[in-house]
Amino acid sequence: MAKHDPDLSLIFHALADPTRRAMLTRLAEAPARVTELANPTGLRLPTVMRHLSVLEEAGLIVTAKDGRVRTCALVPEAMAPVRTWLDTQRDIWEARLDRLDDYVTRLMKERTK
Amino acid sequence: MAKHDPDLSLIFHALADPTRRAMLTRLAEAPARVTELANPTGLRLPTVMRHLSVLEEAGLIVTAKDGRVRTCALVPEAMAPVRTWLDTQRDIWEARLDRLDDYVTRLMKERTK
DNA sequence: ATCATGCTTAGCCATATATCTAACTATCCC
DNA sequence: GGGATAGTTAGATATATGGCTAAGCATGAT
DSSP states (O other): OOOOOHHHHHHHHHHTOHHHHHHHHHHHHOOEEHHHHHGGGTOOHHHHHHHHHHHHHTTSEEEEEETTEEEEEEOGGGGHHHHHHHHHHHHHHHHHHHHHHHHHHHHHHHHHO | OOOOOHHHHHHHHHHTOHHHHHHHHHHHHOOEEHHHHHGGGTOOHHHHHHHHHHHHHTTSEEEEEETTEEEEEEOGGGGHHHHHHHHHHHHHHHHHHHHHHHHHHHHHHHHHO
């Protein structure tokens, strides 16, 4: 089981923290500067920066500095790999149910023969 | 930003590891015993057990022991909170686009007035 | 009863995470 | 220029994570 999909791992890891999810939710409303994101968290700035860089490295947000203000914005397409993975997972599961179905169907034909 | 949704954090954290995702994919095909899941990983059993318990604590799988064999099975509904979160996130984003739309529309009416 | 099989437990180790404080840098405003 | 504002950098620390080995404990087969 090699380390495929480093993206997915980065994204899921970024999403695994409630503070970071809250930040994403905030950013879904509108872009925001660093202190704006920090405020509701009660965390110190360096800590917030760390969270932001995790989000940025996962590709979930982009940031840009204008003067002394850094503005952060959501990258909504970045969630796509997650949906894709979930869908693939579901497809496999459903294919399995179908096979079961076939099996049951075959059994019943056998019976009523 | 309190620690709501411990579930989501547990689930995302469980999904953040490629080995664990591979195990889930395998289990989407069919239930499997521990050694069966361990084989393709090249990892030692205790390590595999650890991964399995992370998955189980996140509610993504269930396991049961029959004799000396423990069988693991996927709990596909367990992914639901993830989809819900993604959908909510998307809704917020789209509501935002709508507001932008309104804004632009208003501006244009203003112009052609 | 004995032995192999299939986990389990306990404990070690290295690295990664989340948080902080303290000190520094770069703007902006007067 | 000088002070306030907005980040940033550089550690320090505590805990968590992912991996291992070694030893233990049921259960199934002979």
